Amino acid sequence: MSSNEPRVALLAGASGFVGGYVLDSLLDAPDFSRVFAISRRPLGREHPRLANRIVQFDKLESQLKGGQCHVAFCCIGTTMKQAGSEQAFRAIDHDLVLSFARAAKAAQAQRFVVVTSAGADPRSKNFYLRVKGEVEQALEGMGFQSLDILQPGFLLGWRRGELRPLELLATAFMPLVNPFLGGARAGLRAIPARTVAAAVLGAARSGRRGVYRYNYPALRQLADSRAVRR
Numbered sequence: 001m002s003s004n005e006p007r008v009a010l011l012a013g014a015s016g017f018v019g020g021y022v023l024d025s026l027l028d029a030p031d032f033s034r035v036f037a038i039s040r041r042p043l044g045r046e047h048p049r050l051a052n053r054i055v056q057f058d059k060l061e062s063q064l065k066g067g068q069c070h071v072a073f074c075c076i077g078t079t080m081k082q083a084g085s086e087q088a089f090r091a092i093d094h095d096l097v098l099s100f101a102r103a104a105k106a107a108q109a110q111r112f113v114v115v116t117s118a119g120a121d122p123r124s125k126n127f128y129l130r131v132k133g134e135v136e137q138a139l140e141g142m143g144f145q146s147l148d149i150l151q152p153g154f155l156l157g158w159r160r161g162e163l164r165p166l167e168l169l170a171t172a173f174m175p176l177v178n179p180f181l182g183g184a185r186a187g188l189r190a191i192p193a194r195t196v197a198a199a200v201l202g203a204a205r206s207g208r209r210g211v212y213r214y215n216y217p218a219l220r221q222l223a224d225s226r227a228v229r230r
Contacts, residue, residue, distance in 0.1 A: 006033030008068065009204075010107060012100045013075030015039055017155060018115055021197030022075055023050075029201060036069065038100075057096055064103040071204050072104030074114040086127055094135045101139055111146040113203050114139060115196065118153040118215055140211055147211045148203035152219060154190040189216045198223035 009026050013019035014037040026035045027047050037043060038053045038060070045052070055063045076097050083089035097114065104112055120132035136149055199214065202222030206212075214222060 006031055007070035008032070008034045009036065010064075010067070010069035010072040010104055010109065011035060011037045011075070012073070013077065013115075014043055015041075016075050016077060017157070018077075018152075018193050018196050018200070019073075019075030021194050022073055022200050025197055025201045026073075031205070032071075036067065038064070057099070060096070060099050061103045061106070064107065067103075067107045069104065069107045069109050071111045071113065072100070072107070072109040073200060073204070074100055074104075074112065075200075076100060077115065080128065089128075090131055094131050094138075097135050098138055101142055101144075105142060105144065109144065111148065111204060112139065112142075112144045113148040113150070113200055115150045115152065115200065118151045120151055136213075146209050148206070148208075149211070149213045150196060150199055150203065150219060150222075151213060151215045152191050152196045153216060155193045155196065156190050157193040191216055191219060195219065195223045 009032045011019065011023060011026065014023040023035070023037055023043075023045075026032050027050060032049070034049055034051065035047075036051045036053055038055050040054065040057060042054060043052050053064070074097055076092065078089060078092045080086070080089055083092060101112060101114075114136075116132045116136055117129065119126075119129045120136055121129055122133035122137050124130040124133060139147055139149070196219060199219040199222035202225040203212070203214065205225070206222070
């Protein structure tokens with residue numbers, strides 16, 4: 001396939017904080033001719049290049065069977081509070097992510113771009129970070145030609161249709177803390193969700209093969225690079 005040939009994108013998590021911005025970027029990107037966004041409920045959006053596939057997540061792989069894409073984007077994620085238990089959290093942030101990755105692999109995705117978390121480590125004592133690390137480790141073993149793992153810290157911005165008082169407070173406070181997070185701690189800096197979404201698109205356009213991880217400084221660079229093909 002020519003590097004200038006429009007590509008087909010497969011996106012999971014388009015109803016989420018980062019995923020919503022990723023969907024916006026993909027629909028505005030001239031190098032993607034079609035965007036298949038999967039969700040449990042209709043996204044309520046219309047666009048000539050958007051196909052919203054409604055699926056049952058426990059049957060995701062079978063319901064996506066037969067599809068094809070060039071790049072798969074995974075923005076699936078929840079919180080411990082939303083999930084309600086460690087088991088439910090793991091079912092989404094680990095099991096569902098890997099199920100989507102297998103579906104993307106079957107759809108011949110050459111590149112898989114996934115958003116996880118700063119500090120992800122399969123050996124972490126923190127359950128959240130351990131699950132994120134375990135899913136990264138599992139994705140590495142799936143043999144994608146290109147695997148981009150984005151590891152943002154606290155996400156800044158306003159969620160669509162949802163108000164979280166603690167996040168509003170943190171959005172105002174965290175930018176004041178960022179300058180004090182330098183060196184090895186720079187990856188923990190808070191970052192706007194829009195910037196992460198721009199970095200997702202930048203990763204898809206990088207042309208790199210192999211496995212790459214990106215934390216705060218690299219995410220900023222990727223976000224700046226997304227304009228290459230606009």
